[in-house]
Amino acid sequence: xxxxxxxxxxxxxxxxxxxxxxxxxxxxxxxxxxxxxxxxxxxxxxxxxxxxxxxxxxxxxxxxxxxxxxxxxxxxxxxxxxxxxxxxxxxxxxxxxxxxxxxxxxxxxxxxxxxxxxx
Amino acid sequence: xxxxxxxxxxxxxxxxxxxxxxxxxxxxxxxxxxxxxxxxxxxxxxxxxxxxxxxxxxxxxxxxxxxxxxxxxxxxxxxxxxxxxxxxxxxxxxxxxxxxxxxxxxxxxxxxxxxxxxxxxxxxxxxxxxxxxxxxxxxxxxxxxxxxxxxxxxxxxxxxxxxxxxxxxxxxxxxxxxxxxxxxxxxxxxxxxxxxxxxxxxxxxxxxxxxxxxxxxxxxxxxxxxxxxxxxxxxxxxxxxxxxxxxxxxxxxxxxxxxxxxxxxxxxxxxxxxxxxxxxxxxxxxxxxxxxxxxxxxxxxxxxxxxxxxxxxxxxxxxxxxxxxxxxxxxxxxxxxxxxxxxxxxxxxxxxxxxxxxxxxxxxxxxxxxxxxxxxxxxxxxxxxxxxxxxxxxxxxxxxxxxxxxxxxxxxxxxxxxxxxxxxxxxxx
Numbered sequence: 001x002x003x004x005x006x007x008x009x010x011x012x013x014x015x016x017x018x019x020x021x022x023x024x025x026x027x028x029x030x031x032x033x034x035x036x037x038x039x040x041x042x043x044x045x046x047x048x049x050x051x052x053x054x055x056x057x058x059x060x061x062x063x064x065x066x067x068x069x070x071x072x073x074x075x076x077x078x079x080x081x082x083x084x085x086x087x088x089x090x091x092x093x094x095x096x097x098x099x100x101x102x103x104x105x106x107x108x109x110x111x112x113x114x115x116x117x118x119x
Numbered sequence: 120x121x122x123x124x125x126x127x128x129x130x131x132x133x134x135x136x137x138x139x140x141x142x143x144x145x146x147x148x149x150x151x152x153x154x155x156x157x158x159x160x161x162x163x164x165x166x167x168x169x170x171x172x173x174x175x176x177x178x179x180x181x182x183x184x185x186x187x188x189x190x191x192x193x194x195x196x197x198x199x200x201x202x203x204x205x206x207x208x209x210x211x212x213x214x215x216x217x218x219x220x221x222x223x224x225x226x227x228x229x230x231x232x233x234x235x236x237x238x239x240x241x242x243x244x245x246x247x248x249x250x251x252x253x254x255x256x257x258x259x260x261x262x263x264x265x266x267x268x269x270x271x272x273x274x275x276x277x278x279x280x281x282x283x284x285x286x287x288x289x290x291x292x293x294x295x296x297x298x299x300x301x302x303x304x305x306x307x308x309x310x311x312x313x314x315x316x317x318x319x320x321x322x323x324x325x326x327x328x329x330x331x332x333x334x335x336x337x338x339x340x341x342x343x344x345x346x347x348x349x350x351x352x353x354x355x356x357x358x359x360x361x362x363x364x365x366x367x368x369x370x371x372x373x374x375x376x377x378x379x380x381x382x383x384x385x386x387x388x389x390x391x392x393x394x395x396x397x398x399x400x401x402x403x404x405x406x407x408x409x410x411x412x413x414x415x416x417x418x419x420x421x422x423x424x425x426x427x428x429x430x431x432x433x434x435x436x437x438x439x440x441x442x443x444x445x446x447x448x449x450x451x452x453x454x455x456x457x458x459x460x461x462x463x464x465x466x467x468x469x470x471x472x473x474x475x476x477x478x479x480x481x482x483x484x485x486x487x488x489x490x491x492x493x494x495x496x497x498x499x500x501x502x503x504x505x506x507x508x509x510x511x512x513x514x515x516x517x518x519x520x521x522x523x524x525x526x527x528x529x530x531x532x533x534x535x536x537x538x539x540x541x542x543x544x545x546x547x548x
Contacts, residue, residue: 030399031210033499034472034506052528054474056209056399056499078472 001089002105003114008065009089010105016072016096017105019065021053024118026088029055032081037073038095044070046104051094053084065108067100174200180226181321181377182384189388189395196398197294199227204397212400213501216366217542220327221396222387229297230317230374233288233308243288246311247281250303252423252446254433258283263346263361265431267423268303273448273455274419275426276303278411282348282361289348289359291322291372293413320359321380326370326404328545329392334360334371337386345369345546355379355386365401367408367544406507407500409466409539415477416464416495416509422448424455425511427464432456462492463517466539467508467525471532474499474506475525481512482524485531491516494525500541507541508534 002010007025011018026032036052044050044064051062064070073095077083083092099105109117174193177200186193191202202224204212215221235243244255253266263282267275277296282289292300304314325334335341338353343362351358359374375383387393402412411417417426435441438453446452469475476497480490492512500507508525516523519538524531 030204031208031499031501033210034474036473052473054499056403056501059474059476 002108004065017099018093019095020093023088031056032084035077035081066104068097071098072096181380182224185381202397204399205395209399210501212396213403215394216327217502219392220329223324223396226321227294229292231290232315234313243312246308252432252436254435260285263348269448271447273422273451275417319377320374322374324364324372326364326366326368330370333390333393345548355383366404369545369547403498407542424460462511463514465517466537467534468537469506469534475508479525502542
């Protein structure tokens with residue numbers, strides 16, 4: 001699993017990359033009450049806003065961590081946004097992407113580096 | 120990215136008894152314009168007293184050490200370091216208050232005694248009536264009433280609670296406004312009242328269906344009714360109790376000597392069903408209850424009629440009444456009481472699931488250019504299990520059931536004008 005400074009995690013699954021937010025991010029956000037997912041079958045560029053997540057505290061945008069095509073979204077989250085608090089790094093993934101260039105993940109943090117990053 | 124700079128924002132200023140966190144501001148920041156002060160956790164720097172932002176200029180209440188011990192996340196709020204949430208989290212704290220009981224530290228609010236120089240409390244009442252459009256002469260001993268300070272333009276400079284305690288009045292004002300409120304009272308009431316600012320007492324709110332049982336174990340308060348006030352003896356010294364609050368629940372607000380406050384709070388927290396509750400849940404509770412947050416939902420630019428709090432203005436202060444007018448902004452306010460105002464504060468229930476937060480613009484339809492109003496508070500309602508908002512619209516759109524549109528992230532989303540409270544209140548009348 002790889003991690004970004006924007007508190008997303010990326011996991012390679014076959015030829016796809018699964019994206020979600022970290023436990024740390026979920027904890028900081030507080031109870032998640034709303035999630036807006038993107039359309040599938042669309043090309044996005046790194047840093048495009050792809051997911052809106054709202055907690056009891058605020059609205060946040062989740063940015064695409066890499067270039068690629070969004071091929072699947074976790075529709076369950078629309079009805080059960082609280083899953084993001086229950087299992088952010090497992091069941092509550094947001095999107096699956098077909099990466100344009102997997103090497104974009106090379107520079108990302110591994111778990112140890114991310115833990116250090118969040119202190 | 121997750122923009123942590125918007126996670127906990129301070130609201131413009133304070134609310135009466137109020138509190139809140141709208142979009143997420145809380146009762147009060149500075150007096151003044153629409154600022155959104157970033158008080159916000161940066162993910163890499165958790166906000167607490169040890170690391171993170173500089174809290175050195177902030178005041179602490181007598182319960183600060185207890186908050187830290189209980190694991191609260193402390194944030195700057197109206198010049199104080201206050202608990203925004205405890206480990207339970209905002210959603211569970213909210214629901215706990217509605218189903219059991221929640222204990223809130225509201226010691227940052229201003230407590231003031233107005234002692235009539237004549238010794239006759241009606242002189243203090245008449246004097247304060249020159250600053251608020253509310254009948255205080257009719258306020259009986261042992262009773263409390265909601266009021267608002269107005270300015271010459273008919274706007275609201277703060278909302279407050281006024282209690283008649285026999286030979287004097289007890290006033291509770293918002294934290295962020297208390298300096299200005301006290302100066303205002305000193306400038307206008309000093310001829311008739313000694314103005315005593317209470318600095319040595321904490322203020323706690325105990326709210327929820329188990330509040331009565333918890334407090335009754337400590338003091339004789341069970342027979343009090345909504346908006347009754349009493350000074351009640353206890354093991355923690357005299358408690359200044361009112362049966363009121365700002366959550367829509369039955370409950371109490373209790374002023375207790377600072378040196379007894381932590382012990383009093385611990386005794387309540389040791390009671391079954393009582394949990395500490397932070398400013399985050401206080402905001403969603405008051406919003407479900409349809410209560411205004413001063414600085415968000417009412418301020419110096421909104422009149423009592425626009426703000427839909429004219430129910431607090433008794434007949435005797437209205438045109439034709441025995442003591443009609445005689446408060447700042449009376450011309451405008453009396454006229455609006457007769458003829459209505461051009462805009463009105465309303466409840467708003469989004470048709471969909473997306474919360475509509477403060478400063479979201481409102482429209483009549485999906486395409487028109489001109490806004491009809493703006494949301495002033497918006498959040499997810501944990502008890503009603505849906506998003507809720509309040510805001511202002513021009514009066515023609517203020518009728519319950521009207522469909523309006525809010526522009527959220529560039530999209531016009533439908534919402535319905537709704538009656539408040541969103542969740543029926545449970546006051547013990």
